[in-house]
Amino acid sequence: MNLALRDIRFGLPRFLLTVAGVGFLITASVGMVGLYRGIVDDALLVIDTIGADLWVVQGGRSGPFAEGSSVPSTMDRRVEGLAGVASVRRFVQFSQQFDVDGRNLRASITGLDYPADTGEWLRLSDGRYLASGHFEAIADASIGLGLGDVVHLGQDDFRIVGLTNGMVDVQGDGLLFVTxxxxxxxAKRRTDEEVLLARAKAGGTDAAAGANSSVPQESKIxxxxxSLDPAADQRQVAAAVLAWGDANVLSQADQHNLLLNQRLWRLRVQILAFTVVLLVVMAIVISLIIYTMTIEKLHQIAMLKLIGARNSIIIAMIAEQAALIGVGGFGFGLVVSKLVFPHFPRRIVMDTGDLALLFTAVALICGVASLLGIVRALKVRAQEVLS
Incomplete structure (x- = not known):
C-alpha cells in the first residue's frame, strides 16, 4: 500500500490546487529566464549570423550595438587594402517609425552592402533576396508587413520582396533590410523646415546650400x-587598423562581451534577482503545504506508530508527497509555458539546460521542504493517538 497516494486521493482537490500554484510559480521562473535568453539571442542575432571576423568602428567607440558609431563611407576602401583582408562590407542600422495604411509601425533599418551583400545570410520564410540596388526591402514578419507591400521610407517607396521570421534587434523591433x-x-530624410533652416545657416538659397545634413553622422556608416583570409592573423589586421588612430576594431568575441557584460548586465542581475525571489517563494509555499499536510495527519501518524510502522514508512510518505508536488508542478508549469509564451511580444527561449537547472532547483526545494514535515512527524508518539 502506498500511503502517499492514498492520502493524495483523499484530499485530491487540495493537492491539484497546490500543484497548480507551484506550476504557475515555475511558469513565472521559466518566463524570467527565457525572456533573458530571448533578449540575448536577439541582441547577438546579427553579430552571429552576418559572418564578419572583425568590425571596424569609430575610434574610441564600442561599436553600433553598444553605443553610437560613425565612420566615413569610404572607410571600407582603406580596410580593403590591408594584408589579410578577403572582403569588406559597409554596415548601418538605426530605428525608424513610419506609417503604412494608417498604422504606425517601427522597425530597425539595416543596410546591406549591395551587391556584395544581397542578404543571403538571412533566413527567409518567404520571397527572395535583394536583386536591385534601390527600392527593395526584406522585412521581418514581426513588423506587420507582408510580401509585396509598399512602404514609404524617407522620400521613396520600397517594395517588400522577402520576409524573415524572428529577426529583431535588442529592443525587440523587427529588422527591415534595404541596400x-x-x-x-x-537616415538623411529631413522636413522642409529643416532644409530651409540649413540653407539659411549656410548662407544660400539653392539646394546645394542645404545639402548637408544637420546631423553629421547621418551621412556616414x-x-x-x-572577412579575413583563412591564413590571416587577426591580431595583425586589428593592429593595423588601430594604428590609424581614427578607428577601433572589434572581434565577434568583443561584441559578445560588450553586450552581455556591459549593455545587458543590469538586465541579467534583475532577472536573476526576480528568479531567486520566485524560487524562495516556491520554497516557502511548498514547505508550508507539506508541514500543514503533516500536522493534519498527526493522529494517523500516531496510529501508524502504535501498530508498529517504521519511521522509514512515514518518512517515505511525506517525501513522496513533496516529490509529487514538485514533479507535478514542474510538468504543469512547463505545459503552461509552451502554451502561453509563444504569444508573448518578446521571444521567450526555453533552453534545455536552463530547464534542467530549474528542475534541479525544484527538486532541492521539495527535498528541503519535506524535512520540515518529516521532523515534525518523527516527534509524534504512539500515545498521542488517545489525545
Whole structure:
C-alpha cells in the first residue's frame, strides 16, 4: 500500500490546487529566464549570423550595438587594402517609425552592402533576396508587413520582396533590410523646415546650400565588416587598423562581451534577482503545504506508530508527497509555458539546460521542504493517538 497516494486521493482537490500554484510559480521562473535568453539571442542575432571576423568602428567607440558609431563611407576602401583582408562590407542600422495604411509601425533599418551583400545570410520564410540596388526591402514578419507591400521610407517607396521570421534587434523591433545606399538616404530624410533652416545657416538659397545634413553622422556608416583570409592573423589586421588612430576594431568575441557584460548586465542581475525571489517563494509555499499536510495527519501518524510502522514508512510518505508536488508542478508549469509564451511580444527561449537547472532547483526545494514535515512527524508518539 502506498500511503502517499492514498492520502493524495483523499484530499485530491487540495493537492491539484497546490500543484497548480507551484506550476504557475515555475511558469513565472521559466518566463524570467527565457525572456533573458530571448533578449540575448536577439541582441547577438546579427553579430552571429552576418559572418564578419572583425568590425571596424569609430575610434574610441564600442561599436553600433553598444553605443553610437560613425565612420566615413569610404572607410571600407582603406580596410580593403590591408594584408589579410578577403572582403569588406559597409554596415548601418538605426530605428525608424513610419506609417503604412494608417498604422504606425517601427522597425530597425539595416543596410546591406549591395551587391556584395544581397542578404543571403538571412533566413527567409518567404520571397527572395535583394536583386536591385534601390527600392527593395526584406522585412521581418514581426513588423506587420507582408510580401509585396509598399512602404514609404524617407522620400521613396520600397517594395517588400522577402520576409524573415524572428529577426529583431535588442529592443525587440523587427529588422527591415534595404541596400546601404538606400539606408543612408533614409537616415538623411529631413522636413522642409529643416532644409530651409540649413540653407539659411549656410548662407544660400539653392539646394546645394542645404545639402548637408544637420546631423553629421547621418551621412556616414556605422561600421565596416571585415572577412579575413583563412591564413590571416587577426591580431595583425586589428593592429593595423588601430594604428590609424581614427578607428577601433572589434572581434565577434568583443561584441559578445560588450553586450552581455556591459549593455545587458543590469538586465541579467534583475532577472536573476526576480528568479531567486520566485524560487524562495516556491520554497516557502511548498514547505508550508507539506508541514500543514503533516500536522493534519498527526493522529494517523500516531496510529501508524502504535501498530508498529517504521519511521522509514512515514518518512517515505511525506517525501513522496513533496516529490509529487514538485514533479507535478514542474510538468504543469512547463505545459503552461509552451502554451502561453509563444504569444508573448518578446521571444521567450526555453533552453534545455536552463530547464534542467530549474528542475534541479525544484527538486532541492521539495527535498528541503519535506524535512520540515518529516521532523515534525518523527516527534509524534504512539500515545498521542488517545489525545
Amino acid at each position: 546601404i545606399n538606400d539606408a543612408v538616404d533614409i 556605422a561600421a565596416v565588416l571585415v
